Structure formats: C-alpha cells, structure tokens
Amino acid sequence: PLATSNKMTHQYPALTPEQKKELQDIAQRIVTPGKGILAADESVGHMAKRLNQIGVENTEENRRRYRQLLFSADERIDSCIGGVIFFHETLYQQADDGTPFAKMIKDRGIVVGIKVDKGVVPLAGTDGETTTQGLDGLAERCAQYKKDGADFAKWRCVLKISEHTPSQLAIMENANVLARYASICQQNGIVPIVEPEILPDGDHDLKRCQYVTEKVLAAVYKALSDHHVYLEGTLLKPNMVTPGHACPTKCSSGEIAMATVTALRRTVPPAVPGVTFLSGGQSEEEASINLNAINTCPLAKPWALTFSYGRALQASALNAWRGQKENEKAATEEFVKRAEVNGQAAQGKYVSSSDGSGAAGQSLYVANHAY
Amino acid sequence: MSIKPTALQESRASLSVRHTLLASKMTHQYPSLTPDQKKELATIAQRIVAPGKGVLAADESVGTMGKRLQKINVENTEENRRCFRDILFSADPSIANSIGGVIFFHETLYQKSDNRILFPQVIKEKGIVVGIKVDKGTAGLNGTDGETTTQGLDGLSERCAQYKKDGCDFAKWRCVLKISDGCPSALAIAENANVLARYASICQQNGLVPIVEPEILPDGDHDLQRCQYVTEKVLAAVYKALSDHHVYLEGTLLKPNMVTAGHSCPKKYTPQEVGMATVSALRRTVPAAVPGICFLSGGQSEEEASLNLNAINQTPLHRPWKLTFSYGRALQASALAAWKGKTENKQAAQEAFCTRAKINGLASKGEYKPAGHADKSATESLYTASYVY
Numbered sequence: 001p002l003a004t005s006n007k008m009t010h011q012y013p014a015l016t017p018e019q020k021k022e023l024q025d026i027a028q029r030i031v032t033p034g035k036g037i038l039a040a041d042e043s044v045g046h047m048a049k050r051l052n053q054i055g056v057e058n059t060e061e062n063r064r065r066y067r068q069l070l071f072s073a074d075e076r077i078d079s080c081i082g083g084v085i086f087f088h089e090t091l092y093q094q095a096d097d098g099t100p101f102a103k104m105i106k107d108r109g110i111v112v113g114i115k116v117d118k119g120v121v122p123l124a125g126t127d128g129e130t131t132t133q134g135l136d137g138l139a140e141r142c143a144q145y146k147k148d149g150a151d152f153a154k155w156r157c158v159l160k161i162s163e164h165t166p167s168q169l170a171i172m173e174n175a176n177v178l179a180r181y182a183s184i185c186q187q188n189g190i191v192p193i194v195e196p197e198i199l200p201d202g203d204h205d206l207k208r209c210q211y212v213t214e215k216v217l218a219a220v221y222k223a224l225s226d227h228h229v230y231l232e233g234t235l236l237k238p239n240m241v242t243p244g245h246a247c248p249t250k251c252s253s254g255e256i257a258m259a260t261v262t263a264l265r266r267t268v269p270p271a272v273p274g275v276t277f278l279s280g281g282q283s284e285e286e287a288s289i290n291l292n293a294i295n296t297c298p299l300a301k302p303w304a305l306t307f308s309y310g311r312a313l314q315a316s317a318l319n320a321w322r323g324q325k326e327n328e329k330a331a332t333e334e335f336v337k338r339a340e341v342n343g344q345a346a347q348g349k350y351v352s353s354s355d356g357s358g359a360a361g362q363s364l365y366v367a368n369h370a371y
Numbered sequence: 372m373s374i375k376p377t378a379l380q381e382s383r384a385s386l387s388v389r390h391t392l393l394a395s396k397m398t399h400q401y402p403s404l405t406p407d408q409k410k411e412l413a414t415i416a417q418r419i420v421a422p423g424k425g426v427l428a429a430d431e432s433v434g435t436m437g438k439r440l441q442k443i444n445v446e447n448t449e450e451n452r453r454c455f456r457d458i459l460f461s462a463d464p465s466i467a468n469s470i471g472g473v474i475f476f477h478e479t480l481y482q483k484s485d486n487r488i489l490f491p492q493v494i495k496e497k498g499i500v501v502g503i504k505v506d507k508g509t510a511g512l513n514g515t516d517g518e519t520t521t522q523g524l525d526g527l528s529e530r531c532a533q534y535k536k537d538g539c540d541f542a543k544w545r546c547v548l549k550i551s552d553g554c555p556s557a558l559a560i561a562e563n564a565n566v567l568a569r570y571a572s573i574c575q576q577n578g579l580v581p582i583v584e585p586e587i588l589p590d591g592d593h594d595l596q597r598c599q600y601v602t603e604k605v606l607a608a609v610y611k612a613l614s615d616h617h618v619y620l621e622g623t624l625l626k627p628n629m630v631t632a633g634h635s636c637p638k639k640y641t642p643q644e645v646g647m648a649t650v651s652a653l654r655r656t657v658p659a660a661v662p663g664i665c666f667l668s669g670g671q672s673e674e675e676a677s678l679n680l681n682a683i684n685q686t687p688l689h690r691p692w693k694l695t696f697s698y699g700r701a702l703q704a705s706a707l708a709a710w711k712g713k714t715e716n717k718q719a720a721q722e723a724f725c726t727r728a729k730i731n732g733l734a735s736k737g738e739y740k741p742a743g744h745a746d747k748s749a750t751e752s753l754y755t756a757s758y759v760y
Contacts, residue, residue: 011600211400218614225607231655262660266620270691271654302659302691 014228015186023233024273026151026191030111030235031274034343035082036307037193039278040067040314041115041154043087050314056323064093069321069328070314071095071104073336080343083111085154085193085308091145102149113152113193114145116181120158129170131177132157138181142188152191154237154308155181160199161212161244171219179223186230193276193308195237196220200280202244206251210241210259217267231271237308238264239280240290253286257293261301274304279312284338285352287312288345295348306346313338403617404575412622413662415540415580419500419624420663423732424471425696426582428667429456429703430504430543432476439703445712453482458710459703460484460493462721462728469732472500474543474582474697480534491538502541502582503534505570509547518559520566521546527570531577541580543626543697544570549588550601550633564608568616575619582665582697584626585609589669591633595640599630599648606656620660626697627653629666629679642682649679650686650694663693668701673727674741676701677734684737695735702727 015023030037042050047066048058056062067090084105091114094100102112118134132155142153157174159166174196182192196216198209217238224231241259243251251259264275277294279287287309294305307313316338321331344350404412419426431439436455437447445451456479473494480503484493491501505527509519521544531542546563548555563585571581585605587598606627613620630648632640640648653664666683668676676698683694696702705723710716733739 214614218611222607222611225604225656265660266658267614268659269655269657270659270689271651300659300691302689 014183015230015233019186019189020230020233022189023186023191023230026111027233027235027273030083030113030152030191031276031304031306032082033304034347035080036309036342036346037083037085037113037276038070038081038313038339039085039154039308039310040070040090041085041087041113042310043115043119044089050311050318051323054318054322056321060089060093062323063089065328066318066321067093067101068095069332070317070335071101073332073339075108076336077339078108078110080339080346081110082306083113083152085113085115085152086150087115091148091150100149106149111151112149113154114150115155116141116145116153116185117155123170123173126167126170127162127165129160129165129167130158131170131173135177135180135184138184139188142185142190146189150190152193152235153181153185154193154195156195156197156237158197158199159212159216161202161204161208166198166212166216171216172223175216175219175223178220179227179229182224182229182234183227186233191233191235192229193235193237194220194224195278197237197278197280198239200239200242200245203246203248204244205247205249206241206243206255206259209239209243210263213238213241213260213263214266217263221267221269231269232273234272236268236272236275236303237278238275240277240282240294242280242282242290245281253289253293254297256290257297258299260294261297261299261305264303264305265299265301268303270302272303274306276306276308279307279309282312284312284315288338288341288350289352291342292345292348292350292352295346304346307342309338309342313342403572404619404622408575408578409619409622411578412575412580412619415500416622416624416662419472419502419541419580420665420693420695421471422693423736424469425698425731425735426472426474426502426665427459427470427702427728428474428543428697428699429459429479430474430476430502431699432504432508433478436476439700439707440712443707443711449478449482451712452478454712455707455710456482456490457484458706458717458720459724460490461486462725464497466725466728467497467499469728470499471695472502472541474502474504474541475539476504480537480539489538495538500541501539502543503539503579504544505530505534505542505574506544512559512562515556515559516551516553518549518554518556519547520559520562524566524569524573527573528577531574531579535578539579541582541624542570542574543582543584545584545586545626547586547588548601548605550591550593550597555587555601555605560605560608561612564605564612565616567609568612568618571613571618571623572616575622580622580624581618582624582626583609583613584667586626586667586669587628589628589631589634592635592637593633594636594638595630595632595644595648598628598632599652602627602630602649602652603655606652610656610658620658621662623661625657625661625664625692626667627664628669629671629683631669631671631679634670642678643686645679646682646684646686647688649683650688650690653692653694654688654690657692659691661692663695665695665697668696668698671701673701673704677727677730677739678741680731681734681737681739684735693735696731698727698731702731 120130316334507523710720
C-alpha cells in the first residue's frame with residue numbers, strides 16, 4: 001500500500017480530463033466577450049410580486065406568456081446573451097407553437113441554466129441569518145436537468161450586513177453549502193454558478209461592503225478548494241460592492257467599480273472564467289452604468305466581468321407588456337434594448353444617454369429581497 | 372458626533388444610540404493599515420518585481436553558508452562569508468536590470484564591502500531593494516510524521532522596526548512542508564499558513580513587504596500531479612489565512628516552489644509540463660491582487676531553474692502576477708565554483724553571477740533562448756536531501 005500511495009497522483013480526482021474540458025467550455029461560452037446572463041428564474045412567488053406590480057394575475061399561463069416574449073426576442077440577443085437561467089416550471093413549458101422553451105434557447109446557441117436551490121432557511125441562534133437548502137437528491141436532479149437540456153445551474157445564498165452580521169457561522173455555513181452544491185453539479189456535467197449575495201439593505205458605507213465582500217469571497221473560495229471544485233468550470237455571481245441602500249453617502253459608479261474590482265482581485269482566483277454580477281435592486285440604468293464602470297476600471301481584471309440580471313433586464317419589458325397581447329412586441333423590444341446595453345457594458349463600451357426617467361431609472365430596491 | 376439618527380437607528384432602542392451611530396458608520400472594522408502605509412507597501416513590492424527583475428536570495432544562515440563553502444574547500448569564517456557576499460554585491464551596477472531585491476541574512480546586513488561601505492547601502496545605491504530573512508528556523512510539530520512549523524514571531528515587531536531603520540524594505544519567512552503518504556497533514560498546512568499570516572501582518576505594520584514562502588520540498592517519488600494537488604491545497608490555505616489576518620495582498624509577494632515531480636520520481640517532465648502545472652496551480656489559488664510570485668529554486672540546477680522559469684512565462688494561460696525568481700543556489704553556484712575562495716578569481720566569479728542574473732531576468736519575461744550547452748556547474752543538480760537553509 002505504501003508503494004502505491006506514493007505513486008498516487010492527486011488523491012481521488014473528482015473529474016476526468018474530459019469532464020473538466022466540458023465544464024470549462026460551457027463556462028467560457030456563457031461569458032464570451034460581450035455576453036451575459038438573463039436570470040429568468042423567478043420562483044412562482046416572486047413572479048407573483050412582479051406580475052402584481054403590473055396588474056397581471058399570477059397564473060401558469062401568464063408566466064409562460066411572459067417568458068415567451070423574452071425568449072422569442074430576435075437574433076440581436078444572440079450576441080449579448082450567453083445563458084438563460086430557468087425556473088423549474090419554465091424548463092418544461094413551451095412556446096405557443098409547442099416548441100419547448102429549453103429547445104428554443106439551446107437552438108439559438110444560448111446555454112440553458114436552471115435554478116436548483118430550494119430557498120433560504122434560518123440559522124438558529126443568529127440574528128436572522130440564513131443558509132440555503134436544496135442538497136437532498138441534488139445529484140439525481142442535476143442528472144435529469146442535464147438530460148433535459150441544462151448545462152449550468154444557479155444556487156443563491158444570502159448574507160446581510162448589520163452591526164454583528166454576517167457572523168462567522170453564516171459566512172462559513174453558506175460557503176460550505178455553496179461548495180457542496182458546486183461539487184455535485186460538476187459531477188453531473190453542470191457548471192455551477194456560485195452566488196453568495198450580500199444584501200444591499202442597511203446604512204453601511206462602501207468600505208464596509210467591500211470589507212464584508214472580501215471576507216465572504218475568501219471563505220467561498222477556501223470552501224471550493226476544500227471540496228475539490230474545478231474552478232475553471234464554475235462562474236461567480238456576486239453582488240457589486242455598493243453602499244447600503246440607507247447609507248447617506250452616495251457613491252459614483254467609478255467608486256463602486258474600484259471597490260468591486262479591488263475586492264474581486266483580492267479573493268477570486270484567476271482560474272475562474274467569469275464573474276456575472278447580480279443587479280440586487282439597482283435600476284436597469286444603474287446596473288448597466290455600474291457594469292460599464294467595472295469594465296473600464298484601470299485595474300487588471302483576469303476574469304470576464306459581466307451581468308446575470310433579472311429585474312435589471314426585465315423591468316421595462318414587464319412595464320411595457322402589462323399582460324396585453326398587443327404589447328408583446330414592444331415589451332420584447334424593451335428587453336432587447338437592455339440586453340444590448342448590458343452587452344456593451346460588459347465590454348466597457350456603454351455610453352449612457354439616459355436621463356434616468358422611466359422604468360430604467362427607477363430603483364428596483366425591495367427591502368430585504370428574497371427570491 | 373452630532374448626526375441626526377435615522378428611523379432605522381431609532382428603532383434600536385435597546386442599544387445605546389451613540390454606540391449604534393458609531394457602529395453603523397464604521398467602515399471596515401479596525402483597518403490595519405492607513406492608505407499611505409498601503410501605498411508604500413504596494414510600491415515596494417512592485418519595485419522588487421519590476422519587469423525583467425527578480426530576487427537574489429543571499430540570506431543563507433551561518434550553518435548553510437558553511438555547507439556551501441565546504442564544497443569549495445573554503446573555511447566558514449565571518450570574513451569569508453563577507454568576502455563572498457561582497458563579490459555578489461559589488462557586481463556591476465547593471466545587475467540592477469535583473470535584480471530587484473536582495474534578501475540578507477542578519478549578519479550580512481551589518482557587514483561592509485571592501486570599500487568599507489555597509490552592504491545595504493551598496494545595494495540601495497544600485498537601486499535594488501534590501502530585504503531581510505526574519506524567521507528563526509523550523510520547529511517540530513508534535514504528533515506528526517516529522518512535520519514542522521517555523522518560529523520567529525517573538526519580538527518580531529520590534530525587530531522589523533529596527534530592520535526598517537537599518538535600510539530594509541522587505542522580509543522573508545520560510546515555512547516547509549513535505550509530500551509523503553500522510554503528508555502534508557491538515558495540521559501542518561493550517562499551522563504553517565497561520566504562522567505565515569502572523570508574520571506577514573507584523574511586517575506590514577512596520578513598513579516591510581512580507582515575502583510569504585510556503586515551500587513544499589521536492590523530496591520523494593511523487594509525480595507532477597501530486598505536487599500540483601498539494602501545492603493547490605497549501606496555497607488555498609495560505610491565502611485564506613492571509614485574508615483572516617487582514618493582510619494587504621497588494622503589499623506582499625509569494626515565494627512558492629514550482630510544481631515539479633519529486634526528486635526520486637521515475638517519470639521525468641519537460642519544462643513545459645512544469646510550466647503548465649505550476650501556472651494552473653497558481654491560477655487556482657493566488658489572487659490577482661498579489662503583484663508578484665518569486666519562485667524558489669529548491670535544488671534545481673542553475674540551468675534547470677532558468678529553463679523552468681522561462682517555460683512558466685511562456686505558458687499559454689493568463690498570468691495576472693509577475694512570475695520571477697528568488698534564487699539562492701541557482702544564482703550563486705557558478706560564482707562559488709569560480710571563486711574557490713581566491714581573490715584572483717573574484718572577477719570570474721562576478722561574471723558568472725552576472726550571467727545567471729541576466730539569464731534569469733530574461734527567463735522572467737519568457738525571453739531566454741539557451742545557446743548550445745550550458746557549462747558543467749550550471750547543470751549539476753543542486754539537490755540535497757530534505758534541504759534546510
């Protein structure tokens with residue numbers, strides 16, 4: 001036994017070279033320069049909130065119709081959308097002509113992703129902190145999703161900043177559960193998007209957010225290392241570093257960019273192919289301007305820096321639609337506009353002409369947002 | 372502080388309002404360095420690893436110099452040690468094109484050149500940064516299979532402050548791990564990462580850039596993949612510890628081993644394979660904020676160390692940090708062999724040193740083109756079993 005163990009390569013390699021190559025290729029396709037992700041994975045409950053705002057009933061059919069107007073956008077989005085994150089229900093819905101949504105998206109060369117977590121649960125003994133559940137049977141679910149067309153997954157953990165949070169436990173537990181999820185995904189040919197969202201709730205300033213983001217991300221990457229996760233086959237979906245929503249000091253997009261890129265440079269290994277930011281309640285325009293500033297920040301950035309936006313890609317489209325069939329084209333057009341803008345922002349090429357009015361400028365902040 | 376409480380703050384009736392106000396306005400808790408301190412550290416680090424430059428590790432302890440001098444039949448006296456360092460430090464000023472920093476041993480920091488000038492001054496006048504080895508050697512970790520940690524934290528802050536006054540701007544601390552059936556153990560990894568982080572934190576408080584050296588020895592018959600695996604685990608632990616200890620990464624340098632097979636491994640690997648394995652491991656663990664990675668030569672011959680460094684810098688993967696050298700033996704072997712303790716050989720020794728320095732400067736840019744055969748001392752393996760400085 002001594003002789004063989006001395007000859008051992010790395011103990012118990014988690015993935016074959018072929019598996020690694022497949023994962024890396026998928027990840028790189030999603031964050032091809034100029035492309036980002038449409039996060040269309042709102043749960044039934046969250047779609048309720050969105051549809052409520054525009055006076056539309058939250059039925060399965062309405063949800064289907066709404067996703068259809070996004071997915072049927074024309075070829076202009078093919079150069080700015082690298083991946084779409086689906087909610088489970090949507091993965092098995094079809095367009096009016098019977099084409100499964102997953103096939104529609106895949107056939108146009110966009111990678112299909114699936115939200116696999118099962119929401120947050122409280123961490124007892126903490127100040128309202130949470131972890132995220134969904135590990136039970138995850139391997140089997142991933143295998144099935146892979147068969148059904150998905151090549152990446154998303155799992156959201158949530159942390160918050162306050163006087164005593166995030167606590168060591170919250171940081172460690174969420175980092176660990178993200179690493180378990182990532183490991184299981186990769187075993188099933190699915191690229192895990194790792195999302196450790198630090199909420200923008202609170203009156204903390206930019207520096208505090210940066211400090212917390214650095215600590216959280218350091219813990220995440222240590223956990224990924226401990227769990228033998230293949231970084232080249234993952235993506236990160238973090239918050240941008242911003243002041244809290246109730247912070248009296250406002251920051252420019254340049255300051256946000258500097259703080260964000262600095263935090264990432266200190267924690268995210270270069271092997272990670274891409275960082276796809278969440279929009280976290282920023283308005284559509286804010287999210288684009290900030291992403292653009294991040295990409296023009298004068299620090300070396302070894303990963304792609306792009307978007308994984310939900311509300312910040314869809315707010316105008318929702319508003320234009322208001323549930324009316326005759327508004328569908330206009331709604332789709334709103335979505336295409338935001339997609340193109342963000343595709344440019346992901347390359348640092350976006351020049352904002354917006355005067356901040358309309359749905360694009362309105363803050364999409366919802367207190368203590370939970371998907 | 373006269374700030375009008377917001378509704379959020381007023382709702383926290385159970386906490387004192389002033390405490391709440393201060394805590395809410397707190398930036399990151401207890402910043403360890405001021406912006407000026409950070410700027411100074413980052414500037415020093417970048418100077419050391421400026422393009423085409425690396426580090427001369429001339430910090431051999433008295434005992435280790437003894438081994439070196441014995442090989443060329445020179446007595447290990449203070450004067451002989453001074454004499455040899457003088458050969459290196461009095462080399463032509465153009466050496467500064469390839470050498471960004473020199474690591475000193477304590478004794479040497481207070482010795483003088485033949486011209487009666489203090490060595491740190493000689494080095495500084497060439498525009499090269501002065502560094503100092505500050506660890507006090509390894510100590511056994513009880514209950515492990517011969518694993519160690521490194522001591523030297525006691526009074527380190529005061530020592531660093533003094534070294535800074537005496538001309539130093541960076542420091543070096545070496546931890547040692549080994550690969551075998553059960554090593555490195557979780558304890559060895561955690562303990563060495565932690566002590567490196569403590570050292571780094573203390574250095575930065577005193578204006579010294581810490582070079583963090585978690586050396587994984589090349590002893591053993593493990594293959595390249597095993598070394599890569601272990602290197603990744605060790606470096607992940609090191610950077611987590613640095614984060615936990617609030618170390619400012621932009622003001623540090625890393626001195627790791629290259630990823631190579633063990634010395635008794637039957638399979639041989641090319642410099643390209645070494646390059647690929649090394650860069651992959653670093654990409655997975657070393658944040659881009661770290662300005663530079665200065666490899667130790669760990670028993671490789673002079674030529675091997677240069678070829679491998681060159682291959683590393685040609686590896687077709689994106690490398691966001693400088694990748695350069697911090698070589699001891701691999702910069703000095705030929706010079707020592709040429710000197711043999713004789714004054715009349717001084718110039719030849721200096722030329723040998725300058726040659727290796729230039730070659731490694733090129734290798735740090737991936738521009739080294741070896742011409743024909745390297746001479747004998749350059750290729751002789753400098754491997755000594757379980758090497759200890």
